[in-house]
Amino acid sequence: MTIISLMKQVPLPSEMRMGEDGLMDRTKAKSIINIDCAYGLEAGLQIKSEYPEAKLIVCSMGPPSFTESLEKALALGYDEAYLLSDRRLGGLIPMLQV
Numbered sequence: 001m002t003i004i005s006l007m008k009q010v011p012l013p014s015e016m017r018m019g020e021d022g023l024m025d026r027t028k029a030k031s032i033i034n035i036d037c038a039y040g041l042e043a044g045l046q047i048k049s050e051y052p053e054a055k056l057i058v059c060s061m062g063p064p065s066f067t068e069s070l071e072k073a074l075a076l077g078y079d080e081a082y083l084l085s086d087r088r089l090g091g092l093i094p095m096l097q098v
Contacts, residue, residue: 001047001051001053001054001055002054002055002057003044003047003048003054003055003056003057004057004058004059005037005040005041005043005044005056005057005058005059005073005078006037006040006058006059006060007033007034007037007040007041007058007059007060007069007070007073008033008034008037008060008061008062009031009032009033009034009060009062009066009069010031010032010033010034011024011029011030011031011032012029012030012031012032015028015029015030016029017029031065031066031069032069033069033072041058041073041076041078044056044058044078045076045077045078048077055079055080056077056078056079056080057078057079057080057081057082058070058073058074058078058080058081058082059081059082059083059084060081060082060083060084061083061084061085062083062084062085063085064083064085066083066085067083070082070083
């Protein structure tokens with residue numbers, strides 16, 4: 001069994017600022033794992049505790065700085081981590097939610 005968890009990193013709410021252009025400015029805000037994604041990571045770990053042969057994979061999309069969160073997932077017990085990082089992907093998520 002292979003379990004794939006998707007993880008999003010978001011700015012720490014207390015440090016979030018909007019730029020003059022009305023867009024979120026992430027340059028100075030510390031990022032954390034989205035709380036809903038953290039629940040998903042935990043669910044994967046719980047399943048693996050019941051099925052030790054299960055393979056846990058975590059994937060995220062974002063800038064290279066997101067590797068810190070992926071490393072945390074590996075430290076928790078995930079087997080593999082993948083980061084999709086390309087400037088051409090910037091702004092893709094809002095387009096998918098339309």
